[in-house]
Every structure is written in C-alpha cells, then in structure tokens.
Amino acid sequence: MEKHGPETYGELNADVYDEWHDIDPTEAVRFLAELIKEGPAGPVLELAVGTGRVTIPLAAEGVDLRGVDASEAMVARMRAKPGGDQIPVTIGDMADVDPGTDDQFAMVFVVFSTFFFLMSQEEQVRCFDNVARRLLPGGRFVLECPMPDVARYDRRQRVEAHQVGLEHVRLTAVRHDPVEQRFEGHHVLITNDGIRLAPAFMRYAWPSELDLMARLAGLKFSGRWGGWHGEKFSGEGNYVTVYEKPAAPVS
Incomplete structure (x- = not known):
C-alpha cells in the first residue's frame, strides 16, 4: 500500500483492462445522452476516462466531452482507438476534478466501480465538493457504483x-x-x-453515505436505479445514482 497511488491500477492493468472488463457501454451511453439533453447546455466531464469504453461512443453522439484520468497508460489506450484522440484528457487525480480549464460542466460522471478507487472517505468527500464546484446550476453528477457485498x-x-x-x-x-x-x-x-x-x-461506501457526501457538497438527490436500463434499485449489483446542483443552495 505504501507505493499505491491514484495511477497504480491503470498503469498496471491498461494492457488487459478491455479484455478483463468487456462490458457493453450501449445502455450507459443511452442513459447519459438522454440525461444530458434534459440538463443545462455545456460540456460534460468524465472522471477516470480509462480506455474510453463510455467516453468514445458518448462523444460520437455529439457530446462535448472532456476527461480526467491518473493513468497515462490507460489514456494512451483510449487515444489509440478511433475517435479517442479527439477527446481532451488531463492526467491527474479524479478527486481534484481538474480538467485543466475553468469550464463549468452540465454533467460530471464516473462509471463502473471507479469512484471507490478513491481510497479514503476524505478523498471521496473532496471529489463531491469539487464536482459541485464545477457543475452548472441544474447540472448532474452521475455515479455508477457496486453495492458492497x-x-x-x-x-x-x-x-x-x-x-x-x-x-x-x-x-x-x-x-x-x-x-x-x-x-x-x-x-x-x-x-x-x-x-x-x-x-x-x-474504499467502498454505502448508498446512504454517498447521499450524505452529496448533501454536504450542496447537491440534491435526484434518483437511484438498479442499472443503466432504469430498473428499480434492489440493493444488489451495480447501481446508478444521479445528484443535481440546484439553482439555490441545499438547505
């Protein structure tokens, strides 16, 4: 653990990541694209873009996408794919939510189990705070997380x-x-x-803990589903949660 950092997973797994995690992004892209249409106009930021599994097809839908990832090896894999070299990506810790510009975003999202790669509650809270700071009013923070088993x-x-x-x-x-x-x-x-x-x-967190992090950051709970199809959340498997930045601070 003493040598573990935000980039460790990607640097050591980039060459096998797509093979070991061959997950169809179609429903995630559809869900996110529809949610983007409902929100304010503005660019979209993905935290931990990885090899571009969701980023590339979502950008192909016409979404103005930016990315952050700690691993240069993972981003190199993304840039080698068709369309991957057209997406601006900043190398950095996703908890900083720093795309290298002063842009405000209509949406920030993180998929799979990647949010839990932030290894302390402090880092996870900091990520929520920085997301809230970067979102436009009415903007959404979308997380896909596994239910801890x-x-x-x-x-x-x-x-x-x-x-x-x-x-x-x-x-x-x-x-x-x-x-x-x-x-x-x-x-x-x-x-x-x-x-x-x-x-x-x-470092896993329970749904109620994530909801508290969001509230502390000034975001309001918008909805939770059992997956990208919008199915009812059953408390098992991967689930999707949406938080929204209100026009006025959450009381």
Whole structure:
C-alpha cells in the first residue's frame, strides 16, 4: 500500500483492462445522452476516462466531452482507438476534478466501480465538493457504483476463479477491512510463462453515505436505479445514482 497511488491500477492493468472488463457501454451511453439533453447546455466531464469504453461512443453522439484520468497508460489506450484522440484528457487525480480549464460542466460522471478507487472517505468527500464546484446550476453528477457485498467474505477474505483454461487460470484474491471499508486485492493471472499480479484496492461506501457526501457538497438527490436500463434499485449489483446542483443552495 505504501507505493499505491491514484495511477497504480491503470498503469498496471491498461494492457488487459478491455479484455478483463468487456462490458457493453450501449445502455450507459443511452442513459447519459438522454440525461444530458434534459440538463443545462455545456460540456460534460468524465472522471477516470480509462480506455474510453463510455467516453468514445458518448462523444460520437455529439457530446462535448472532456476527461480526467491518473493513468497515462490507460489514456494512451483510449487515444489509440478511433475517435479517442479527439477527446481532451488531463492526467491527474479524479478527486481534484481538474480538467485543466475553468469550464463549468452540465454533467460530471464516473462509471463502473471507479469512484471507490478513491481510497479514503476524505478523498471521496473532496471529489463531491469539487464536482459541485464545477457543475452548472441544474447540472448532474452521475455515479455508477457496486453495492458492497460484504457477506461474500469468509473471515474477511475471498479467493475466486474467473477463468480456467488449459494454459491459464485467472483469480481474484481479496482481503476485506470492515473498519476502513476497504477491499485490498489482486487479479492473479497464472500461465505457463509465470504469474502476473494486478492490484485493485478500493474504499467502498454505502448508498446512504454517498447521499450524505452529496448533501454536504450542496447537491440534491435526484434518483437511484438498479442499472443503466432504469430498473428499480434492489440493493444488489451495480447501481446508478444521479445528484443535481440546484439553482439555490441545499438547505
């Protein structure tokens, strides 16, 4: 952990990220594009743009997109894809919400489980504060987060096999710290050529905790769904939450 920073995950996972997380962005792009049409006019900022899984197709819809990411390796992967080199990206900590300009945004969003890569409550609160500062009145902050499933961990740990082939095995090995609300783990790829470790450390937050962070930042709760299809939130799996910056401060 002493060498772990905001860029660590991306720098060590960029070359396998798209293969290991092959997730169709279609519904996320549709959801975000429709929400953008309902909000104020202005550019849109994605935190932790990664390899451009959502950024590139959303920009193709005509959205004026900017990005922030801590990992130069992940951004290089995005820029190598068709359309990826047309999206301005600043290398930096997403908690700073600093795209390198003074722009105010109609929307700021972060997808998958990436918000939880901010490793302390302080960093997560700072991110909310900076998002609120950057949003236009009526602008939205959209987060996709996994619901913490702490029941999966036996004696605060879990090993799970994701792929098993004739010449490779891919596992995850995770330890759970319920006091700090942290998962500290590795993707472990074992092949005939050796062993590869890809660390993934997260600080999870419960939906009610996120709602409090938003309120402290002056944002109001707008809605929560069980996914990008707009289904009812069941308390399981990945869910989507929308917060809005009101014209007047939240009381």
